[in-house]
Amino acid sequence: MSELILSRRRLLGTGALGLSGLVAGCDRINADPGVRGLLEQVGDVHRVAQRALIGRTALAKEFSAADMSPLFRANGSTRVADPAYRAELARGFAGWQLQVSGLVHNPMVLPMAALMALPQRTQITRHDCVEGWSAIGKWQGPRLSAVLKLAGLRPEARYIVFHCADLYGGRPYYESIDLIDAFHEQTILAWRMNDAPLTEAHGAPLRLRVERQLGYKQAKYVMGLEARSSLAGLHGGKGGYWEDVRGYQWYGGI
Ligand SMILES: Nc1nc2c(c(=O)[nH]1)N[C@H]1C(S)=C(S)[C@@H](COP(=O)(O)O)O[C@H]1N2
Numbered sequence: 001m002s003e004l005i006l007s008r009r010r011l012l013g014t015g016a017l018g019l020s021g022l023v024a025g026c027d028r029i030n031a032d033p034g035v036r037g038l039l040e041q042v043g044d045v046h047r048v049a050q051r052a053l054i055g056r057t058a059l060a061k062e063f064s065a066a067d068m069s070p071l072f073r074a075n076g077s078t079r080v081a082d083p084a085y086r087a088e089l090a091r092g093f094a095g096w097q098l099q100v101s102g103l104v105h106n107p108m109v110l111p112m113a114a115l116m117a118l119p120q121r122t123q124i125t126r127h128d129c130v131e132g133w134s135a136i137g138k139w140q141g142p143r144l145s146a147v148l149k150l151a152g153l154r155p156e157a158r159y160i161v162f163h164c165a166d167l168y169g170g171r172p173y174y175e176s177i178d179l180i181d182a183f184h185e186q187t188i189l190a191w192r193m194n195d196a197p198l199t200e201a202h203g204a205p206l207r208l209r210v211e212r213q214l215g216y217k218q219a220k221y222v223m224g225l226e227a228r229s230s231l232a233g234l235h236g237g238k239g240g241y242w243e244d245v246r247g248y249q250w251y252g253g254i
């Protein structure tokens with residue numbers, strides 16, 4: 001904040017005024033169109049700084065059932081070739097288990113029944129794909145934080161990696177988020193979409209919903225979670241499929 005006040009003073013050349021003088025004189029200063037432009041710039045700096053500091057835990061907008069898109073398109077992989085996946089799909093994922101590994105005190109496997117037995121969160125949110133489409137859908141599942149609390153993160157853990165069952169363009173799809181998003185209220189491991197179990201096209205049996213980020217972060221076909229201290233040495237090292245392949249931002253904030 002003091003840095004912002006300093007930069008306001010620098011911009012406005014009001015070093016002698018002091019903050020109260022500056023505030024008192026605001027209306028007068030605001031009336032000058034040139035100064036107003038400068039204030040707007042400072043406002044932008046402040047918005048960015050505020051978002052960086054406290055904005056990460058704010059909730060994504062939630063919608064009502066009436067807002068749900070009649071058609072939620074499927075994108076990226078819509079079918080998984082892996083034989084073990086296909087066998088589990090055929091039997092309703094009865095023997096499927098989520099693997100929780102890496103920097104945790106209790107590495108574990110969780111069958112679907114265990115994920116369904118945890119407290120559930122339901123949210124109607126908008127999915128924004130960088131390819132230029134959006135859709136509003138309803139998601140249900142346990143919070144990722146509940147699973148991480150069961151496993152117990154080690155202090156060195158900084159990232160949660162999502163290992164997926166599909167290959168896209170011949171490479172394994174994967175994604176990762178930091179612990180702010182991992183413990184965000186709306187970050188869930190969804191097994192239901194629009195009041196029905198996830199379909200294969202949308203990521204059955206389990207996908208990530210990390211609602212403050214773009215579509216490519218919403219990993220489908222999640223087979224395993226891995227807590228790591230660094231993303232180096234994992235696939236292309238940039239923390240996600242599109243990050244490695246096409247240089248997309250690792251933090252796809254919206
Ligand atoms: N495993 C996996 N997850 C993925 C993808 C993918 O190809 N494979 N595509 C991503 C992209 S770019 C988008 S927009 C969304 C699409 O989710 P949907 O198919 O449910 O619309 O999934 C994301 N998660």
Ligand SMILES: [Mo]
Pocket residue numbers: 075128129130131215216
């Ligand atoms: Mo996307």
